[in-house]
Amino acid sequence: MFGRSRPQGPGTAAAGEATPPAGGYFGGQEPMRAFDRPVTDAAVLLRDVHKKYGRGSTATHALRGVSIALPRGSFTAIMGPSGSGKSTFLQCSAGLDRPDSGSVLLGDTELTRMRENKLSDVRLSRMGFVFQHFNLLPALTVHQNVELPLKLAGKRIDRNKTEEILSRVGLPDRGHRRPGELSGGQQQRVAIARALVTEPDVIFADEPTGALDTTTASEVLALLREAVDQLGSTVVMVTHEPNAAAWADRVLFLVDGEISDELTLVDSEEIASRMRELTRTANRSKAAAAPVRGRA
Numbered sequence: 001m002f003g004r005s006r007p008q009g010p011g012t013a014a015a016g017e018a019t020p021p022a023g024g025y026f027g028g029q030e031p032m033r034a035f036d037r038p039v040t041d042a043a044v045l046l047r048d049v050h051k052k053y054g055r056g057s058t059a060t061h062a063l064r065g066v067s068i069a070l071p072r073g074s075f076t077a078i079m080g081p082s083g084s085g086k087s088t089f090l091q092c093s094a095g096l097d098r099p100d101s102g103s104v105l106l107g108d109t110e111l112t113r114m115r116e117n118k119l120s121d122v123r124l125s126r127m128g129f130v131f132q133h134f135n136l137l138p139a140l141t142v143h144q145n146v147e148l149p150l151k152l153a154g155k156r157i158d159r160n161k162t163e164e165i166l167s168r169v170g171l172p173d174r175g176h177r178r179p180g181e182l183s184g185g186q187q188q189r190v191a192i193a194r195a196l197v198t199e200p201d202v203i204f205a206d207e208p209t210g211a212l213d214t215t216t217a218s219e220v221l222a223l224l225r226e227a228v229d230q231l232g233s234t235v236v237m238v239t240h241e242p243n244a245a246a247w248a249d250r251v252l253f254l255v256d257g258e259i260s261d262e263l264t265l266v267d268s269e270e271i272a273s274r275m276r277e278l279t280r281t282a283n284r285s286k287a288a289a290a291p292v293r294g295r296a
């Protein structure tokens with residue numbers, strides 16, 4: 001781990017649940033909170049981003065004019081009902097998909113009009129990725145998986161540094177193993193080590209705990225939290241789970257391609273309750289908009 005274990009405190013969740021204490025992290029010694037920082041300090045900035053799939057009457061508006069600044073050194077969770085645009089938000093933010101209009105900046109770097117090969121370099125050297133199903137290469141050792149982004153970016157590989165990162169994520173002496181010899185939680189730790197190895201500007205995590213049990217999920221979320229608090233990383237995480245979102249500084253709620261709400265430093269019960277409200281409202285709007293069948 002990063003030298004400190006997950007802070008204990010008067011959290012509202014049951015023991016073992018992936019929820020931080022209500023009183024804040026590390027005994028209230030955290031640095032200036034992400035949402036207090038000026039917008040100019042954004043690690044990721046989206047300006048009026050629109051993304052549509054398909055054409056004409058069958059087109060789906062996945063993002064409808066999203067504008068948001070994600071500050072450096074912050075942990076943001078993206079939530080919303082199924083189909084609300086969460087994955088599209090993550091993909092456009094990470095330059096994996098291109099918006100139809102609007103702009104996406106990584107720090108001062110405009111991604112929207114960048115050529116694909118340059119974009120690929122930026123992703124390799126300045127972004128880290130953590131996925132639900134780990135996405136490790138089974139034929140490579142843990143060392144090789146962690147070092148892969150450096151190798152692909154043509155950067156120098158320092159085995160001592162790889163070992164140091166593996167120790168930080170709680171996996172010392174596992175570097176010679178293959179992913180198939182590790183548990184799901186251990187594989188996700190390797191994926192986090194791989195995401196950290198380039199010291200990226202932003203780590204994008206897509207349902208990083210979706211395939212893990214509650215306790216293991218909690219350990220993985222603690223690692224992401226510690227990366228933010230102790231290494232100054234910026235984490236953007238899509239999740240369906242209020243317990244996971246409660247580890248973030250800020251939770252953004254997407255509904256029908258728009259950011260409809262946000263909460264800061266809240267517990268999982270408040271997040272779950274806001275999600276229920278938003279889902280009810282979204283379902284009512286859909287029902288009202290649907291054509292009435294079977295009536296003359």
Ligand SMILES: Nc1ncnc2c1ncn2[C@@H]1O[C@H](COP(=O)(O)OP(=O)(O)OP(=O)(O)O)[C@@H](O)[C@H]1O
Nearest residue numbers: 053054060062080081082083084085086087088089
């Ligand atoms: N490649 C695509 N082609 C057509 N429609 C798409 C494509 N990708 C996403 N969509 C549509 O865009 C909308 C937003 O999708 P997106 O996957 O971003 O939502 P989501 O909130 O991540 O959903 P979920 O929680 O179910 O994963 C959905 O209506 C989806 O069907």
